[in-house]
Amino acid sequence: MLLNLxxxxxxxxxxxxxxxxxxxxxxxxxxxxxxxxxGTAFYGHGTKTHLYMDTPIHGRRVGVLLERKRYKCRGxxxxxxxxxxxxxxxxxxxxxxxxxxxxxxLDRTFTSVADEIGVTEGTVRKIVGDYIGKLENKxxxxxxxxxxxxxxxxxxxxxxxxxxIGENTILDLISSxxxxxxxxxxxxxxxxxxxxxxxxxxxxxxxxAVSAVLPHAIIVIDxxxxxxxxxEAVEKGRxxxxxxxxxxxxxxxxxxxxxxxxxxxxxxxxQEFLLSGWIENYPLLHDLYHAKERFYDIWxxxxxxxxxxxxxxxxxxxxxxxxxxxxxxxxxxxxxWHKEVFNYFDHRITNAYTExxxxxxxxxxxxxxxxxxxxxxxxTLFTNAKHKVKKKSFKSGIREETLGYGLPVNKEMxxxxxxxxxxxxxxxxxxxxxxxx
Numbered sequence: 001m002l003l004n005l006x007x008x009x010x011x012x013x014x015x016x017x018x019x020x021x022x023x024x025x026x027x028x029x030x031x032x033x034x035x036x037x038x039g040t041a042f043y044g045h046g047t048k049t050h051l052y053m054d055t056p057i058h059g060r061r062v063g064v065l066l067e068r069k070r071y072k073c074r075g076x077x078x079x080x081x082x083x084x085x086x087x088x089x090x091x092x093x094x095x096x097x098x099x100x101x102x103x104x105x106l107d108r109t110f111t112s113v114a115d116e117i118g119v120t121e122g123t124v125r126k127i128v129g130d131y132i133g134k135l136e137n138k139x140x141x142x143x144x145x146x147x148x149x150x151x152x153x154x155x156x157x158x159x160x161x162x163x164x165i166g167e168n169t170i171l172d173l174i175s176s177x178x179x180x181x182x183x184x185x186x187x188x189x190x191x192x193x194x195x196x197x198x199x200x201x202x203x204x205x206x207x208x209a210v211s212a213v214l215p216h217a218i219i220v221i222d223x224x225x226x227x228x229x230x231x232e233a234v235e236k237g238r239x240x241x242x243x244x245x246x247x248x249x250x251x252x253x254x255x256x257x258x259x260x261x262x263x264x265x266x267x268x269x270x271q272e273f274l275l276s277g278w279i280e281n282y283p284l285l286h287d288l289y290h291a292k293e294r295f296y297d298i299w300x301x302x303x304x305x306x307x308x309x310x311x312x313x314x315x316x317x318x319x320x321x322x323x324x325x326x327x328x329x330x331x332x333x334x335x336x337w338h339k340e341v342f343n344y345f346d347h348r349i350t351n352a353y354t355e356x357x358x359x360x361x362x363x364x365x366x367x368x369x370x371x372x373x374x375x376x377x378x379x380t381l382f383t384n385a386k387h388k389v390k391k392k393s394f395k396s397g398i399r400e401e402t403l404g405y406g407l408p409v410n411k412e413m414x415x416x417x418x419x420x421x422x423x424x425x426x427x428x429x430x431x432x433x434x435x436x437x
Contacts, residue, residue: 061118169428182209
């Protein structure tokens with residue numbers, strides 16, 4: 001059997017069973033010097049055989065029992081073995097098996113890959129962990145001017161999501177949204193001063209982390225998180241009405257609840273007719289719906305910050321006393337986050353594409369149920385991703401301060417007639433169906 005591994009010579013092959021080959025082999029090369037001190041005075045110190053797994057052949061798993069000579073250096077006393085360039089000693093596998101795991105384990109379960117090649121799940125996990133580390137170093141995303149902070153529910157836990165609002169891309173997916181985790185994740189950006197704005201929902205650890213790491217950045221609460229709270233008030237009222245309705249009415253109103261949550265201007269004639277039937281027959285729904293619509297009008301307007309703040313106070317006064325309790329969470333939240341909420345009217349920044357980003361992440365999670373968070377993250381950011389890249393501007397190679405004949409040449413220039421090294425800006429993972437600049 002030929003393994004086609006240049007640094008190894010096969011001495012014999014045994015068919016252990018219908019599933020496995022045992023391949024006995026020795027390295028081809030002899031050492032010329034000590035691997036520690038580079039001395040040439042060393043002597044034989046026995047042999048040692050280790051099992052290294054290789055890629056399957058003919059549908060059978062392959063284990064290479066490699067017998068390597070050992071040596072001891074007379075100079076430094078170190079013991080070392082024959083080198084073998086096709087072997088990865090860290091994983092007790094051939095290099096091509098490691099590459100095989102890297103190419104397959106992010107699209108399949110660790111267990112299935114481990115069973116196929118004859119290693120433990122832990123070995124697959126370790127190889128993938130090292131591979132993800134290499135991917136981290138390979139892909140360096142540009143620091144955004146407008147950073148979006150949000151979360152997505154994965155594996156029964158809320159995970160932190162960073163997006164580049166200006167480029168509509170995903171920058172990172174992080175294991176938790178605890179304050180210290182957010183702080184550590186923010187420090188990974190290579191140019192913190194470049195971040196001028198941060199948009200987020202009303203989650204205090206986000207604000208505290210951004211204030212600690214990016215004190216110069218302006219925080220803007222995402223408009224959609226604010227207006228969503230008005231819809232939640234309508235939902236509370238709808239549920240409270242169930243005790244006054246027949247079973248049939250309760251079921252029908254549940255089906256029609258989307259009518260209450262949409263803007264009236266977005267309803268067609270049939271939907272408008274159905275909505276009118278509910279709000280004209282139930283005063284509570286009437287008051288809640290119209291209060292919600294007036295609140296939305298503020299956030300959909302072109303008001304200045306001062307005008308919006310005044311309009312909000314007027315809106316609060318206009319809400320009937322009988323339904324103010326339903327809007328208490330909204331009122332409390334805006335009170336606690338007043339500055340950040342009304343920053344929207346100064347800067348008009350939203351997480352408009354965040355829901356698309358979260359849906360994209362969830363779709364990847366559904367494709368690989370049972371995957372660890374680390375694998376889902378790697379699939380989202382690296383292996384299943386299309387990155388938004390732009391070429392950096394062309395460098396002339398001429399220093400303005402040294403224009404002239406025979407003066408020093410820019411070190412970044414190659415030899416005459418050869419192109420400059422092409423470099424790219426990587427802005428992150430393109431969000432499917434998101435508008436690109």
